Amino acid sequence: MNTACTALIAEDELLLAESLRADLAELWPELQIIGMAAHGEAALEGALRLRPQVLFLDIRMPGMTGLEVAQALAEDWPDGQEGDPPFPLLIFVTAYDQYALKAFEQAAVDYVLKPVQRERLAQTCARLQTALQQREAASSVQQRPADSGAMDAVAQLRQLLAAPGVPEALGLPAASAKPLRLLQVSVGQTIHMVPVSDVIYFEAADKYVRVITTDKEHLVRASLRELLPQLDAQQFWQVHRSVVVRADAITRAVRDEAGKLSLHLRERPERLAVSRMFAHLFKGL
Template sequence: MDRARNERGHNGNGAHHAAEAATKLRAIVVDDEPLARRGLEIRLADHADIELVGQYGDGAAAIAGLREHRPDLMFLDVQMPGMDGFETLRSIPAVEMPLVVFVTAYDHYAIRAFEASATDYLLKPVDDARLHQALAKVRQAHSQREARGHCAHLLGLLSELSGHPMLDLDEALKPDALEQLRREDKLAVRDGGRTVRVDLGSIRWIDAAGDYMCIHTDSETLVLRATMRDLEKQLDPQRFPRIHRSTIVNARRVVEMRPHTNGEGYLRLDCGQELKLSRSHRDKLDLLL
């Protein structure tokens, strides 16, 4: 009897483990930062139903990994050198598209679209509680998902980001749709413990202060931890050109340029502020005047 009970128990546990294995979600992580990938790997290890099958440092490698592993879920960094997150999505056939959780270091204007249409998003550094919430959404989406429904879901995200509704998936993923991101009329920035949506037209200039960036607007100066390169990626360079290694200016606010004898120049804004135009950025004059 004991032997029969043990056999029944063994078979029962085996069935349970088999069922658990059958419901595992296969995931990959795509991020150019090794520490970010390692951090997600450690956190995902606490979730028994998530199987990490691949880690990739760029979009091209991720696309090859998708074809090899056919994952259910992809954690995708938005901002990567070379092929960024959106370009990576553009290169994935709709029928091969997994569930996508975006990972980003910046709570900027695209977050609203992620919340509305993506499976979820995570801000770096990833918080355990926030990851738990994201995986709950992933599990729900996976259990209800049909390939056609998910493509429509992803199309909603990309259409909103591109500003071109009612497009098919291939059309929404074209480069010109991605470029629309840089023409948003608002920029969401973290200023201390708050997130503020700033009208781009109200920005006068942006300058660096150590490890921080100062965004000078008509009403206040916002301070956020970022780099000049980070902000350049988020802003339209035609509208917000870099005029110095530590300065970006709103070209529409420039009213006068005064040359200097050493080849540099000084720009006067409509608020009276003067900014230096360095010699290495004199090619921006056509945008400024």
């Protein structure tokens, strides 16, 4: 079975990336490698710009991890209007143990182990070709919306990240046993004490996190990835990869004509967008 296809390889180890490209050229000659990325941000930018049909993602890369790239891609991918490309099929390249790999299998996410074995890669290529043919057949009879691939990826990633111990095994920060109660925010020679319970939402801003209270804004030099595990997950909900909001500060979630959710806040005028990845948090009873 031969299927023409485009792919992007995201791998920070040059020799491994070139080896994977060479193996794919032999196993799947019709596959066109349209991009190579050496870190997570480049992988995300390249995938959004080049729109490959297949994306090989190294789990551990500088900057964003492979899982974070996949999550961000699912959030930013076009919403499935006519002419939009389907969401790429994801293949994770990993060196992790069987415990983590079991979670990949349960979430129906394909993977290849480092060092990549040709026999296993051949199986992956065959699965990808079958999946592409099934996708083409479904789209030809309009069985599924164009963005269903993104929604499938979101469901798979959510299941993967929810497996006990897996985030830690994949290099993501573990939740703190004692949630953070007080932020010490430096402004010049002054340190402001900001109770976490006063925070309406946190928003990633380059190398900082914006800390928004009812009437003030602070900047802390940290990443949202570092801060999130220190917050009480019952009180603070992540609604976008760059936004975490205090749940009881939300008055309502409103869905627009395109199906996108936005949050209205109790003590702030701005509206916060909810990404695909976290839309499941808002379901009426």
